């Protein structure tokens with residue numbers, strides 16, 4: 234048992250959930266306050282699988298570089314080709330910055346290792362209850378904390394305790410792994426379907442002979458109707474034929490999509506990543522938001538601990554995340570609302586084929602912290618008012 238574990242004092246920070254948001258929060262606190270007593274809890278042991286498309290945006294590396302952990306992608310092949318299509322509308326091009334496709338079993342375990350190497354204590358524990366006792370937060374009646382980061386994913390137990398229940402949209406998606414066919418190497422394919430938008434199938438080459446493949450769609454908020462596993466496999470086969478038969482490790486999960494506005498209450502309990510309802514509503518990408526908000530939560534915790542006012546962490550964290558992501562979240566919400574109409578999806582593909590900047594802006598909006606730029610708006614408007622073409626490659630200028 235380490236000195237940190239043996240102490241009777243409350244933990245400086247307890248992080249609930251050791252996914253990308255939680256590990257990054259632990260790392261960021263320890264980076265800012267080496268020697269802080271940080272407890273990282275997860276209900277399962279690592280390495281563990283997580284149902285995901287495994288697409289790691291370059292922005293994730295930007296955040297991890299600041300924390301000295303960008304080497305978690307080492308040994309995996311960068312992917313830079315992206316094809317977007319719906320029906321016979323198609324665009325393909327080289328992304329300005331490469332992405333990675335790394336099984337979460339590998340990626341998350343590496344991040345946990347980095348947090349532990351920085352000084353976090355990792356413990357297997359399923360949190361089910363939080364209580365406020367004076368200045369402390371007590372988890373399950375036994376674990377005392379000055380600051381808590383709830384990074385416990387889409388089914389967070391910390392979120393309802395904070396009273397920030399979610400009313401946002403949800404998507405449901407199924408993923409598996411299948412051998413990468415000839416021609417699929419180094420490529421990410423996204424093919425939109427006909428059902429409630431956004432609905433799409435994907436095949437992301439991992440670079441090791443396998444692809445992460447799957448299908449997801451928006452859950453209808455009025456009917457609450459969810460696609461069944463059989464329907465999702467059927468859609469995947471229809472949109473990207475050939476992957477289902479050889480696929481393995483199928484798992485489904487829902488995604489809490491971000492909305493127009495993001496909130497975080499004052500106080501010493503912070504929510505990050507999926508627990509904070511932060512998944513891109515256009516694309517289902519959430520790892521960048523998880524590490525960005527994990528890092529912000531870790532910094533806010535460190536600052537609040539340093540100033541002797543753990544309860545100030547919430548306000549500081551809220552301001553930081555709003556400054557970083559506030560406008561972007563509004564723009565992705567708007568884009569996802571617009572792209573519920575197939576004609577807008579077609580226009581986006583068409584405009585991206587005509588103008589390299591539109592292609593880049595769409596990628597940035599879907600993967601990172603992009604905006605609906607004036608040129609993207611103009612491209613969409615133009616494509617909506619002119620007869621549409623077929624396959625295009627973004628033209629360089």
Ligand SMILES: Cc1cc2nc3c(=O)[nH]c(=O)nc-3n(C[C@H](O)[C@H](O)[C@H](O)COP(=O)(O)OP(=O)(O)OC[C@H]3O[C@@H](n4cnc5c(N)ncnc54)[C@H](O)[C@@H]3O)c2cc1C
Nearest residue numbers: 250252253254276285286287288360386406506507519520
């Ligand atoms: C099918 C699918 C495809 C996706 N594809 C992509 C993609 O390609 N790229 C991308 O960026 N995003 C993708 N996402 C979203 C991405 O998976 C999430 O946004 C990301 O995992 C969020 O990270 P997190 O750390 O917030 O939560 P998680 O990764 O969910 O980690 C939460 C952790 O908390 C633990 N936990 C939960 N409850 C408790 C508890 N009570 N006590 C203790 N521990 C607990 C869990 O065991 C888990 O380890 C996809 C999601 C799905 C479902």
